[in-house]
Amino acid sequence: xxxxxxxxxxxxxxxxxxxxxxxxxxxxxxxxxxxxxxxxxxxxxxxxxxxxxxxxxxxxxxxxxxxxxxxxxxxxxxxxxxxxxxxxxxxxxxxxxxxxxxxxxxxxxxxxxxxxxxxxxxxxxxxxxxxxxxxxxxxxxxxxxxxxxxxxxxxxxxxxxxxxxxxxxxxxxxxxxxxxxxxxxxxxxxxxxxxxxxxxxxxxxxxxxxxxxxxxxxxxxxxxxxxxxxxxxxxxxxxxxxxxxxxxxxxxxxxxxxxxxxxxxxxxxxxxxxxxxxxxxxxxxxxxxxxxxxxxxxxxxxxxxxxxxxxxxxxxxxxxxxxxxxxxxxxxxxxxxxxxxxxxxxxxxxxxxxxxxxxxxxxxxxxxxxxxxxxxxxxxxxxxxxxxxxxxxxxxxxxxxxxxxxxxxxxxxxxxxxxxxxxxxxxxxxxxxxxxxxxxxxxxxxxxxxxxxxxxxxxxxxxxxxxxxxxxxxxxxxxxxxxxxxxxxxxxxxxxxxxxxxxxxxxxx
Amino acid sequence: xxxxxxxxxxxxxxxxxxxxxxxxxxxxxxxxxxxxxxxxxxxxxxxxxxxxxxxxxxxxxxxxxxxxxxxxxxxxxxxxxxxxxxxxxxxxxxxxxxxxxxxxxxxxxxxxxxxxxxxxxxxxxxxxxxxxxxxxxxxxxx
Ligand SMILES: [Cu+2]
Ligand SMILES: [Cu+2]
Numbered sequence: 223x224x225x226x227x228x229x230x231x232x233x234x235x236x237x238x239x240x241x242x243x244x245x246x247x248x249x250x251x252x253x254x255x256x257x258x259x260x261x262x263x264x265x266x267x268x269x270x271x272x273x274x275x276x277x278x279x280x281x282x283x284x285x286x287x288x289x290x291x292x293x294x295x296x297x298x299x300x301x302x303x304x305x306x307x308x309x310x311x312x313x314x315x316x317x318x319x320x321x322x323x324x325x326x327x328x329x330x331x332x333x334x335x336x337x338x339x340x341x342x343x344x345x346x347x348x349x350x351x352x353x354x355x356x357x358x359x360x361x362x363x364x365x366x367x368x369x370x371x372x373x374x375x376x377x378x379x380x381x382x383x384x385x386x387x388x389x390x391x392x393x394x395x396x397x398x399x400x401x402x403x404x405x406x407x408x409x410x411x412x413x414x415x416x417x418x419x420x421x422x423x424x425x426x427x428x429x430x431x432x433x434x435x436x437x438x439x440x441x442x443x444x445x446x447x448x449x450x451x452x453x454x455x456x457x458x459x460x461x462x463x464x465x466x467x468x469x470x471x472x473x474x475x476x477x478x479x480x481x482x483x484x485x486x487x488x489x490x491x492x493x494x495x496x497x498x499x500x501x502x503x504x505x506x507x508x509x510x511x512x513x514x515x516x517x518x519x520x521x522x523x524x525x526x527x528x529x530x531x532x533x534x535x536x537x538x539x540x541x542x543x544x545x546x547x548x549x550x551x552x553x554x555x556x557x558x559x560x561x562x563x564x565x566x567x568x569x570x571x572x573x574x575x576x577x578x579x580x581x582x583x584x585x586x587x588x589x590x591x592x593x594x595x596x597x598x599x600x601x602x603x604x605x606x607x608x609x610x611x612x613x614x615x616x617x618x619x620x621x622x623x624x625x626x627x628x629x630x631x632x633x634x635x636x637x638x639x640x641x642x643x644x645x646x647x648x649x650x651x652x653x654x655x656x657x658x659x660x661x662x663x664x665x666x667x668x669x670x671x672x673x674x675x676x677x678x679x680x681x682x683x684x685x686x687x688x689x690x691x692x693x694x695x696x697x698x699x700x701x702x703x704x705x706x707x708x709x710x711x712x713x714x715x716x717x718x719x720x721x722x723x724x725x726x727x728x729x730x731x
Numbered sequence: 732x733x734x735x736x737x738x739x740x741x742x743x744x745x746x747x748x749x750x751x752x753x754x755x756x757x758x759x760x761x762x763x764x765x766x767x768x769x770x771x772x773x774x775x776x777x778x779x780x781x782x783x784x785x786x787x788x789x790x791x792x793x794x795x796x797x798x799x800x801x802x803x804x805x806x807x808x809x810x811x812x813x814x815x816x817x818x819x820x821x822x823x824x825x826x827x828x829x830x831x832x833x834x835x836x837x838x839x840x841x842x843x844x845x846x847x848x849x850x851x852x853x854x855x856x857x858x859x860x861x862x863x864x865x866x867x868x869x870x871x872x873x
Contacts, residue, residue: 282858350855356832357815361781361857446833452816453831495740517818518829519836522766526759533751540747544740579751583758585765588827592818592853658822660853663861667849 240325245332246310247623249303250616252335254697256299257609259343261690263292268647268683271676274668282664286348287366289662293351294370297470298377299339301604304612305473306332306384309412311619312480313388316409317396322387331383338376345369350662352459355444355452359436371434378427381469385416407496411476414500415469418507422469426462429455453518460511468507471603472500474611475542475571478564481618482546485561486553487715491545499541506535516587525584532582539575543568558713559633563614566641570606574599577652595655598648606644613640613693620700621707628700632692639689646682650675768839772807775800779810779817779830782859784850796865798850800842801872807839818854821867829854842869 236244266288270279279285310328314321322328347370349358358367392405392413405413433455435441442448444455483490490496509531516525546568555561577599580586590596613636620628654675659666666672708714775798776787786794800806810819812830820827821840828838850865 282861286855286858286860348857354816354855357855357857361815446831451833453834492737492740517827518816518831519834522762525762529755529758533755536751537744537747541740541744544743548737548740579754583754584762585758589825591827592820658820658849658851660820660851660861662855665861667864 240321240329242310242314242322242325242328245322245325245328246307248332249307249310250619250623252332252339253300253303253307254616256295256303256339258690258694260292260295260300261687263288263295265683265687267292268676268680270664271666272680273673273677274666276665279664283348285664286350286662287346290347290350290370291342294342294347294374295339296604297351297466298374299335299342301470301608301612302377302381303335304616305412305415305470308408308473308477308612308615308619309384309388311622312408313391313412314395316406317392318400319391319395319397323390323395324387327383328387331380331387334376334380334383338373338380341369341373341376345373352463353433354459355433355436355455356446359433359444359452360447364437367437368434371430371437375427375430378423378430381419382423385419388412388416389420403494403497407479407490407493407500408473408476410497410500411472411479414504415472418465418469418472418504421508422462422465425458429458429462432458453515456515456518457512460514461508464511464514465507467600467603468503470608471571472503474567474608475500477611477615477618478546478567481560481564481614482549483553484715485558485564485713486550486555488549488553491548491551495541496545499538499545502538502541503535506531506538509534510582513582513587516584517591529582529584533579536575536579539571543572543575556713556715558617559628559630559637560614560618560713562634562637563610563617566637567607567610567614570602570610570644573649574602574607577602590655592661593655594651594659594661597661598651598655601644601648601651606648610640613637616697620697621709621712624701624704625707625709626700626704627707627712628704629696632696636689636693636696639685639692643682643685643689646685647679650678650682654679768807768837769805769841772805772839774807774809777808777810777819777830778813779819779852779856779863780813781815781857782852782863784819784852784863784865797868798865799868799870802842802845802869804872805839805841807837810836810838815856816854817852817856817863820851820853821848822851823848824867827853842867845869845871 236247239245266279267285270277270285279288310322345366345368347362347366349362349367353370392409393402396402396405432441432443436444436450442450444450444452446452479490479496510528512520512524512528513532581590581596581599590599617628617633620626654672657671657675659672773789778785783796786798808819808826808828810828810830811834812832814832816832817830818827819830824840824842826838826840828836830836846869848867848869850867852860852863856863
């Protein structure tokens with residue numbers, strides 16, 4: 223059985239286990255813990271910004287540390303580990319193998335994260351999640367900066383180990399009767415994102431070491447006072463982290479590919495189109511990194527190249543959206559909680575993509591760059607798309623993990639509150655950016671439009687906070703006291719729809 | 732399960748690609764025009780440092796935190812930084828360019844309305860980034 227909580231075990235049995243579902247459970251719990259911690263930081267930021275002048279955050283240094291840890295935490299300690307959680311539960315099942323290819327390596331990759339998280343949280347660095355030199359090299363206070371660098375270094379190694387494990391599991395351990403082309407799209411999404419990790423991460427790993435030696439004063443790679451170039455860091459950083467966006471988006475889309483056909487009670491419109499779009503997206507994700515850097519003084523030709531590279535990523539994303547809509551079209555959709563999150567996520571994914579086209583069109587980028595527009599734009603991806611896909615999938619996995627059902631009504635209330643909150647916060651941020659408000663500011667002048675829009679955001683943020691509290695209570699209460707799930711068909715969709723539970727059962731009872 | 736190609740998907744992809752091509756071509760064309768600096772533009776040297784802006788006019792006069800320019804005269808900003816990366820921004824005129832130490836970036840603008848306009852820093856640069864502000868005064872030059 224997939225579910226592991228039904229027969230109670232002492233916690234240390236799970237902690238020292240190398241079995242893929244146990245590691246998956248550890249990843250799930252850890253990523254959710256950091257989701258709520260990072261969310262609290264976000265709420266603090268939005269309440270602080272409610273009106274001009276300091277509210278309750280004492281000084282700008284504290285504020286700067288808060289947005290830095292919020293960003294670092296959400297990307298590396300929530301989104302990334304949550305994807306690993308899903309992969310650990312489902313990839314071995316989907317390729318019909320007993321475990322991950324290297325179970326011990328799998329456990330090591332997980333256990334690297336808590337010390338890395340401790341470094342990030344206890345250091346509480348202040349240079350933003352991309353640690354732009356020369357500020358990060360010459361100005362940012364120690365030891366927070368060093369702790370952040372070492373924390374990220376460990377996370378990088380952990381994700382490379384995880385990626386190797388997924389790739390080998392899918393390519394080498396899949397059942398001989400299962401051709402690669404028939405591997406479910408969730409499996410394909412992990413194959414694609416893991417390959418991106420292998421190509422992308424080493425560049426940032428190098429940049430981190432260079433940044434560290436710069437801070438120690440023994441080199442000047444990124445320090446113009448010593449003949450270095452800070453823009454070189456930007457290239458190394460974004461070469462890793464533009465593709466990294468896809469490392470997070472692609473598994474979330476894979477999760478939607480699990481949910482949409484099942485709850486539409488219809489086969490996926492086109493499996494091959496989904497595979498093709500994943501592979502295409504993985505390749506073009508490497509052609510657009512410098513679209514973050516137009517305003518650093520790039521030449522017209524450079525900007526043109528990266529604009530074309532960025533636009534090239536859109537058709538593949540659009541193919542996924544088409545595939546989802548065509549699957550839902552004419553289906554007998556059941557809007558249970560997981561389905562609502564997926565559909566909401568697709569809607570926000572579409573808006574995020576449309577905004578991305580605006581950002582990359584060269585003249586418009588100079589209007590949106592480093593303003594609140596950009597904050598709204600990437601939150602539509604990381605929150606509106608990736609976290610939405612993840613929440614939906616967590617509800618979907620819930621009966622398989624716990625043997626119980628979450629409360630459906632509160633699951634839907636959670637969705638409605640978060641959807642409204644997300645629209646209020648992130649759409650408003652786009653408009654606020656057009657009104658010229660810079661990102662990462664502790665305080666702002668008394669411009670009436672800015673005040674109004676920051677207040678709308680604060681209201682949205684409180685809705686998000688309430689929604690997430692309901693989520694947390696639902697998870698805790700239902701995993702202990704929820705009603706027993708019908709494991710043959712927990713969502714009442716009719717029996718002929720494939721469940722991971724059924725796929726696993728024939729092999730070992 | 733898989734593999735059925737469908738004309739509707741191809742039409743859809745065609746429309747998306749056509750839209751993207753149009754956006755790209757327009758962007759290319761407009762950017763080419765806005766980047767063309769008029770020959771008679773006066774040069775203003777802009778220096779960012781933690782946490783204020785200084786300006787040096789062609790005639791050698793210097794200003795800190797305030798910039799006085801004349802209506803109807805095109806100006807070319809030569810922007811750099813003394814310490815960390817800042818970003819020189821006049822939101823009302825859509826002027827935005829990073830101030831990078833060791834580099835000189837240029838951007839130009841043409842003041843058309845008399846008045847006071849905010850200048851701000853748009854790239855995170857440390858403690859007082861939020862208040863790295865200045866004022867642009869556009870005056871009647873005639
Ligand atoms: Cu990017
Ligand atoms: Cu600045």
